[in-house]
Amino acid sequence: MIAAAVFVIFPLCLAIAAFSDLFTMTIPNRVSLILAISFLIIAPLTGMAIPVIGMHLAAGLAVFCGCFALFASNVMGGGDAKLLIAAALWFGFNQSLILFIGCVGVIGGLLTFAILMIRSQSNTILAIGLPVPGSILFAKKIPYGIAIAIGGFMAFPHSPMLINALETLK
Template sequence: MTIAAIFVVFPFCLAFAAFSDLFTMTIPNRISAIVLVSFVVISPLAGLDASKACLHVAAAVLVFGACFCLFAVNVMGGGDAKLLTASAIWFGFEASLIDFLLYVSAFGGLLTIAVLLLRSQENLILAARIPVPRLLLTAKKIPYGIAIALGGFAAYPSSPLMKLALTQFS
């Protein structure tokens, strides 16, 4: 049961957040809460000891500090900051956190370029009736939850909980 939860909960929440951000430009608070609470519940059941769990919490606090600063200067949305913070707890201070943040940055850059290109072709897209979410063309922000989800998917196989699950599974 614990192994199944490790394989399903975090990726499902990331996917839900990405689709929500794409279509509504919002990430529901409950998604970030589920990501955070599920780590707290699943990690001891998976065999993560208390000292390592504390390092995971410290990593999330560090990411929260950076996200709070970016939110305060209106560079990052609140939903993105909460999702990034909640996701960081799954990676801890191991190399997988760096991988996660690098993947998020790379996918975020590509996403930003793609959205800006789409917006520059808004008239053509509307005239051709290409099915693109309307908010993607009209909003002034980038649905960064998509980049966070893609970065999470890319880095998750090397995360500590996934490694624990794979050792228990084999």
């Protein structure tokens, strides 16, 4: 039962955040809150030791410091920062966190480039009638929740939470 929660909660929250950011340019606070609270509930139930949970919390704190700086300099939105921090809890302070942040950065760069290309061709896209959300065409922001979700999906197989949940199934 606990393994099923690990398999479902993290990916589902990331998917909800990505779609919400795509269509509304906002990430609901409850998504980040569910990610953080569910980690705090599930981690001890999976048998994770207190020092290991502490390292996961330290990872969240480290990502918080980086996101706070980016938010304060108006480079990152608040919803994106909260989602990134909550997702970092699921990875811990290890190589999987570096993989997660790296994937988010690369995917975010590609996403930004693609959206800027789409916006530069918005008149053609509107004339053809392609179904592109208005938030992509007209907003001045980038829906970075999509990059966070894709990066999370890419790095999640390497996360200690998922690896531990898979080992309980053996």
